[in-house]
Amino acid sequence: MRKRALFGIATRSILRNKLRTLLTMLGIVIGVAAVIVMVALGQGAQAMIEKQIKGLGTNMLMIMAGSTSQGGVSQGAATFNRLTIPDAEKLARESTLLSAVSPVIFSRGQLIGGIGNWRTMIMGVAPSYQAIRDWPMQSGNFFTDADLRSVRRVVVLGSTVAKALFPDEDPVGQQLQLRNVPFTIIGVLAPKGQTAGGNDQDDTVIIPYTTAQAHLAGHSRIGQIIASTFSPSDLPAAQQEIRQIMRDAHKIAPGDDDDFTIRNQDDIAAAASGSTRVMSLLLAAIASISLVVGGIGIMNIMLVSVTERTREIGIRMAIGARGGDVLAQFLVESVVISVAGGLIGIVLGYLAGFALARATGWAVAMPPDAAVIAVLFSAAVGVFFGFYPARKAAALDPIQALRHE
Amino acid sequence: MNVATTTPPVIRLEGVTRVYSAGSNAVRALDGIDLAVARGELIAIMGASGSGKSTLMNILGCLDTPTAGRYELDGVPVNGLSRDELADLRSQKIGFVFQGFNLLARTTALENVELPLLYDRTGRFAGRASPAPEALRRVGLAARMHHVPSELSGGQQQRVAIARAIVTGPSLILADEPTGNLDSHTSIEIMALFQELNAQGITIVLVTHEPDIAQHAHRVVEMRDGRVLRDEPVAAPRDARRELASLGAAA
Numbered sequence: 001m002r003k004r005a006l007f008g009i010a011t012r013s014i015l016r017n018k019l020r021t022l023l024t025m026l027g028i029v030i031g032v033a034a035v036i037v038m039v040a041l042g043q044g045a046q047a048m049i050e051k052q053i054k055g056l057g058t059n060m061l062m063i064m065a066g067s068t069s070q071g072g073v074s075q076g077a078a079t080f081n082r083l084t085i086p087d088a089e090k091l092a093r094e095s096t097l098l099s100a101v102s103p104v105i106f107s108r109g110q111l112i113g114g115i116g117n118w119r120t121m122i123m124g125v126a127p128s129y130q131a132i133r134d135w136p137m138q139s140g141n142f143f144t145d146a147d148l149r150s151v152r153r154v155v156v157l158g159s160t161v162a163k164a165l166f167p168d169e170d171p172v173g174q175q176l177q178l179r180n181v182p183f184t185i186i187g188v189l190a191p192k193g194q195t196a197g198g199n200d201q202d203d204t205v206i207i208p209y210t211t212a213q214a215h216l217a218g219h220s221r222i223g224q225i226i227a228s229t230f231s232p233s234d235l236p237a238a239q240q241e242i243r244q245i246m247r248d249a250h251k252i253a254p255g256d257d258d259d260f261t262i263r264n265q266d267d268i269a270a271a272a273s274g275s276t277r278v279m280s281l282l283l284a285a286i287a288s289i290s291l292v293v294g295g296i297g298i299m300n301i302m303l304v305s306v307t308e309r310t311r312e313i314g315i316r317m318a319i320g321a322r323g324g325d326v327l328a329q330f331l332v333e334s335v336v337i338s339v340a341g342g343l344i345g346i347v348l349g350y351l352a353g354f355a356l357a358r359a360t361g362w363a364v365a366m367p368p369d370a371a372v373i374a375v376l377f378s379a380a381v382g383v384f385f386g387f388y389p390a391r392k393a394a395a396l397d398p399i400q401a402l403r404h405e
Numbered sequence: 406m407n408v409a410t411t412t413p414p415v416i417r418l419e420g421v422t423r424v425y426s427a428g429s430n431a432v433r434a435l436d437g438i439d440l441a442v443a444r445g446e447l448i449a450i451m452g453a454s455g456s457g458k459s460t461l462m463n464i465l466g467c468l469d470t471p472t473a474g475r476y477e478l479d480g481v482p483v484n485g486l487s488r489d490e491l492a493d494l495r496s497q498k499i500g501f502v503f504q505g506f507n508l509l510a511r512t513t514a515l516e517n518v519e520l521p522l523l524y525d526r527t528g529r530f531a532g533r534a535s536p537a538p539e540a541l542r543r544v545g546l547a548a549r550m551h552h553v554p555s556e557l558s559g560g561q562q563q564r565v566a567i568a569r570a571i572v573t574g575p576s577l578i579l580a581d582e583p584t585g586n587l588d589s590h591t592s593i594e595i596m597a598l599f600q601e602l603n604a605q606g607i608t609i610v611l612v613t614h615e616p617d618i619a620q621h622a623h624r625v626v627e628m629r630d631g632r633v634l635r636d637e638p639v640a641a642p643r644d645a646r647r648e649l650a651s652l653g654a655a656a
Contacts, residue, residue, distance in 0.1 A: 005523050016511065315507045318468065319569065320496025320524040322489045398468050402507070 010333040013305075024301045025341035027294025028381065032345025032374045033352060034287035039370050040353040042280020044363035046273045052193065053265055053272060059099075059232050060132055062263045063091075063225040063242060083260065085209070088126075088225045090249050097238040098227045100128035105212045106223040111205065113176035113185075114165030120158075121204045122178065124212025124222075132228040138162075140172035140187030148208040153215065155183040158202040159191040178205065181215045235264055291377065294341065295385035302334050302389035313393050314401025323394035330393050334386025335379055342378030346371045413480055415577050415608045416442035416465060421474035423460050423631075434460040436631035437474065442610060444576075447603040447642075449611045449619035452628035459581075461628065462612050466499055466579050467491045479576040496524050500570025504582035506562040508554045514541060514565045515550040521573050530573075540568040544598060560591035567598060571607065578602070578609045584618055590652065596621045597645035621645055 014021045065083045088103040095101070105124035110117055123129075130142045143154050155176060162171050171185045192201045209222070229238045239262050246260050306313070313326055350366055357364035423435040434457045442448055452458040463469035464476060467483060470491070476483040479498050486494065500521075501507075508517045518537040522530050530536065541547055544564040554562050563583060570578050580599065584592035592615075600621060603609050611622060619625050620643045627635040 311507070312509060315509065316520070316524070317492065318466070318495065318501050318507075319521045320492055322492040322524070324489070325524055399463050402468075402503070 006328055006332050007336070009329055010336045013309075013333060014336060020301065021337060024297050025337055025344065027297040028291065028338050028341030028378050029294075029345040029348060031288065031291030031294045032342045032378055033349035034290055035284055035377075036346060036349025036366075036370055036374060037352050037356065038280065038283040038287045040349070040364045040366050041356070041362065042276065042283060043365035043367050044357070045276045045280065047365050048363040049272050049276060053268055059229040059235060060265055061098075061227045061229070061235065061238060061242065062268070063227070063246065064223075064261045064263070066259065066261065083222050083225055085213075085222065087246065087249050088222070091225065091227065091242060091245055094245050095227075095238070095241055097229050097234045097241050099230045100132050101225060101227040102126035102129040102132055103209050103222040104129070104224050104226060105209050107212065107216055109179040109216065111161065111165065111176055111178055112180075113174065114171065115167065116165065118161055118164050120161055122212065122216060123204055123206045124209035124216070125206055126209060129206070129226070132226050135192060136190045138188045138190045139170055140185070142187055142206075143208050148210050151210045151214050152208065153181060153183045153211055154186045154207065156187040156189060156206040157185060158189055158204040158206075160200055160202040161205055162188045178207070179216055183207065239264065288377075291381055295338070295381040298334050298337055298382065299385040299389060301337075302330060302386055303392070305333075306330065306389050306393040309393075310396065310401045310404040313396050314398050314404065317396070317398035318402060326396075327390045327394035330390035331383065331386050334390070335382035338378045338382030338386075339375060342375050345378070346374050349374075414441040414443050414477075415446075415479055416440065416610070417475075417477040418464075419475040421461075421464060421471045421476055423457075423464060423469070424472045433631050435464070435471070438631075438633060440626065440633065440636070442577075442608060444608055445603070445606055446624065447599065447609045447611070447622045448624040448626060449613055449622035450626045450628065451613060451616070451619050452634075453614065455630075456628040457631040458612050458628050460631075462579060462581050462610075465577075465610060466501060467494050492524075493526055496521065496573070497527060498576045500573070500575040500578045502563070502566050502570050502578060502580040502583045504585040506554070506559070506566045506586070508562055508565055508569075510555065511553055513551050513553055514546060514557065514568075517554070517565055518568045518572050521569060525573065536572055536574075537568070540572040541565070543571065543602070544568045558591075559587050560594055563587065563591075563595055564598065567595075567602070571602065576608060578607055580609065580611045582613055583611065584613070584615065590649075592618060593645050593648050593652070596643075597649060600645050617643075 063083065083103070085103055088101055091098065092101040102125045107122045107124070108119065109122050110119050127142060127144055127148060129135075130137075137156075138159060140156070142156055143152070146152075147154050155178060157165075157171060165171065165176070166174065171188060174185050176183050176185055189202070189206070194200055207216075227238075227242070229235055242262055243258065246262075247258065250259055252259065316326060316329075317323075350371075353364045353366055356362060418438050418440040421435055421438040421440075422433065425432045425434055436457075438457075438461065450458050450461065460469070464471055465478075467478065467486075468491075470476075470483065470486070478494065481494065481498075483491070483494065495501075508514075509520070515537055518540055519535060522535065522537065538547065538550065541550055544567050546561060546564050546568065549557060549561060554565070557565065563586075567578075567583075570580075578599075583599075584595055587595060596618060599609055599611070611618070613619050620639060622639060623642055624638045625635070626633055
């Protein structure tokens with residue numbers, strides 16, 4: 001049987017029941033559109049996370065206290081050795097591949113100044129922090145080595161804090177109380193946006209780490225050390241070098257595990273995007289349930305169609321159609337319905353994606369291969385759910401079928 | 406039956422039996438039928454309902470197979486063929502004409518006639534002009550090619566069905582009560598068409614319960630209770646064309 005004739009028969013019988021076909025298609029249309037939108041949202045979120053992680057800084061490495069695991073058991077906070085200022089100083093002194101090193105002391109506290117008060121994160125860092133994070137100034141300047149050495153009470157504000165406390169004026173030169181200690185504002189950082197985890201990176205104030213030790217925390221324990229290399233290609237070698245220096249600093253015997261963890265941006269990106277990938281997979285899985293429901297709708301209508309056209313099937317068989325010809329005819333019909341539904345669904349999904357992106361400002365990435373997958377998937381749905389009705393048609397007895405009213 | 410012995414018959418039935426088993430009791434619809442139809446014959450099978458003529462028709466049409474006995478169609482033994490092989494045999498050797506016309510609705514006359522070509526597996530029609538317009542011309546419907554069945558009269562619909570039956574050049578035309586849904590004048594017109602096609606060499610088996618219609622055949626086979634009651638030639642077959650002429654003159 002000629003293939004073109006098959007499609008001719010299928011499209012003609014589909015067009016004969018326009019409304020019914022349209023309603024049948026609707027399930028597939030909605031299913032495919034939903035999957036496309038969900039995949040687009042998921043990929044958009046992932047792309048945004050990657051962009052944000054790139055925004056952490058250039059060629060950045062992060063050293064944290066504690067090994068992620070020792071012999072399969074997480075040691076975490078129980079690990080005795082912490083990162084210290086001397087660790088950071090030793091790294092800066094001995095490393096050949098690092099362009100900059102800065103300890104980061106994390107603390108939280110109340111700010112008083114400007115029009116009110118504000119609770120925020122306080123970071124004690126070295127002046128090189130600005131270069132490592134690749135964080136430009138909005139106004140004023142970052143503090144210098146001289147400020148660091150002199151333990152000056154100077155502070156650089158994140159843009160969120162600046163906006164909250166000094167909405168109508170430039171805070172540079174103004175005074176501020178940080179945990180009741182007076183500080184002079186010397187600069188405001190440019191906005192950097194949210195982190196992958198959804199935290200506002202601009203909701204922070206930055207002071208010299210020496211000042212932080214002297215006036216705020218009073219201890220030399222630091223949360224992390226961040227560093228940057230001269231070029232991205234140095235990252236693996238630099239990671240090795242840091243490891244050697246740190247093991248030496250912490251006097252770790254050969255064969256013992258590290259009591260610190262070094263992470264680069266890829267590690268951070270992988271951790272952050274892993275959870276969104278799971279989330280978007282979940283969403284797509286839920287959306288694809290509607291594809292299955294759509295497939296059941298097709299099966300239902302095809303069963304009705306076989307019953308309605310029993311006599312036609314009898315005629316075709318009497319004049320020489322094999323069971324296989326009848327099977328092919330009904331299978332092609334259900335595949336044409338489902339693929340047509342799939343194509344409409346793709347268009348609808350893309351339109352909905354763009355509309356969503358425009359209305360909500362969410363990142364929406366339209367994956368080009370999703371369209372191909374959607375078409376193949378809807379064709380598979382058509383074959384799967386069309387097979388049973390088609391087989392039923394093919395198995396009809398021509399004598400009975402011809403007698404059917 | 407001298408003709409049948411000299412040339413190979415189109416139909417040869419030997420002791421054909423068909424038993425339907427409905428639950429515990431079995432019904433012998435056909436009970437040892439012997440029948441031969443030679444090439445070029447026009448025969449009528451008659452019988453009351455329940456006589457087994459429909460069952461015989463189904464077996465002759467390769468829609469059903471005998472429970473016992475032999476059936477040869479155009480030299481091909483039909484016994485033991487698979488569903489697909491039976492379908493191919495129907496496609497190549499048989500043209501059906503039904504009482505209710507059985508045309509596809511909302512499909513033009515031409516497309517209806519082209520339908521059997523769709524299922525041809527021999528490839529004998531490939532790469533050639535479609536024989537469908539010629540078949541419609543032979544039944545006198547060349548002008549109505551693009552009409553759908555609902556736009557045609559009963560007689561015209563039956564002509565389309567006959568064109569569909571002859572389009573592949575089959576060895577045998579099986580007509581099951583072809584005039585059952587037609588008025589008497591149209592019935593005679595259809596019989597005239599059958600006689601004309603038969604004169605061109607097509608073998609036709611006609612099932613009917615109307616004696617008047619059966620008298621147009623060369624030979625009448627009468628059935629009762631699954632057996633052949635009578636099988637004799639018609640002494641003076643009626644000429645449908647002449648009947649139409651006299652009817653026209655009377656009017």
